[in-house]
Amino acid sequence: MAGRLEPEPIARRDFLGLAGWWTAALAVLGSLAGMVRLPNPRVLPETSRRFRIGRSRDYPVGSMQVVPDKNVLLVSRREGFAAISMVCTHLGCIVDRSETGFACPCHGSSFAKDGSVVAGPAPRGLRWLEVSRSIDGRLTVDSGREVPAGTWFRA
Ligand code: FES
Structure with a gap:
């Protein structure tokens, strides 16, 4: 029986599935962050000459x-x-x-x-x-x- 100090081992297949979901979630969050920043210009307007x-x-x-x-x-x-x-x-x-x-x-x-x-x-x-x-x-x-x-x- 697994206790708090001895967590139940995760099956390899479950671990890979979780890692895939976390990777997909991070990719979606990164894309959303990029889309939010997109309207802001990345360069400052040139000062008048x-x-x-x-x-x-x-x-x-x-x-x-x-x-x-x-x-x-x-x-x-x-x-x-x-x-x-x-x-x-x-x-x-x-x-x-x-x-x-x-x-x-x-x-x-x-x-x-x-x-x-x-x-x-x-x-x-x-x-x-x-x-x-x-x-x-x-x-x-x-x-x-x-x-x-x-x-x-x-x-
Ligand atoms: S910078 Fe080369 S001649 Fe003036």
């Missing part, structure tokens, strides 16, 4: 100013405003300004003042970024939107 850089009067005609912390050079001319990305198109280093335009410290690419490639290995010129005016009248740059080189925003 638009940023305000100030009023147009802060950038007098003829000036070229690096926007702090943004790796963008804002060029102001009579034609309007242009934002040139200072991210090298080779492998993404931040280019330095030079007398003739821009120079990449990583692999030696150089770019003219308009961002066009003078010497590789950069495969293409620096990106020109979209400039616009926000509702409050400040100039805005969208680093996620490239415009053709030579596109000037008239304020």
Whole structure:
């Protein structure tokens, strides 16, 4: 007679049957948990790449100013405003300004003042970024939107 300290042995066939049921139950629970999580996005939405850089009067005609912390050079001319990305198109280093335009410290690419490639290995010129005016009248740059080189925003 089996007591509390000596439980009745489970037959092998019963043990395998119970293990099968538990496995099936865990699989169903796992599937349900996955279905519950499915509507929630697994990635965070990308933060906006638009940023305000100030009023147009802060950038007098003829000036070229690096926007702090943004790796963008804002060029102001009579034609309007242009934002040139200072991210090298080779492998993404931040280019330095030079007398003739821009120079990449990583692999030696150089770019003219308009961002066009003078010497590789950069495969293409620096990106020109979209400039616009926000509702409050400040100039805005969208680093996620490239415009053709030579596109000037008239304020
Ligand atoms: S990252 Fe600029 S030349 Fe390679």
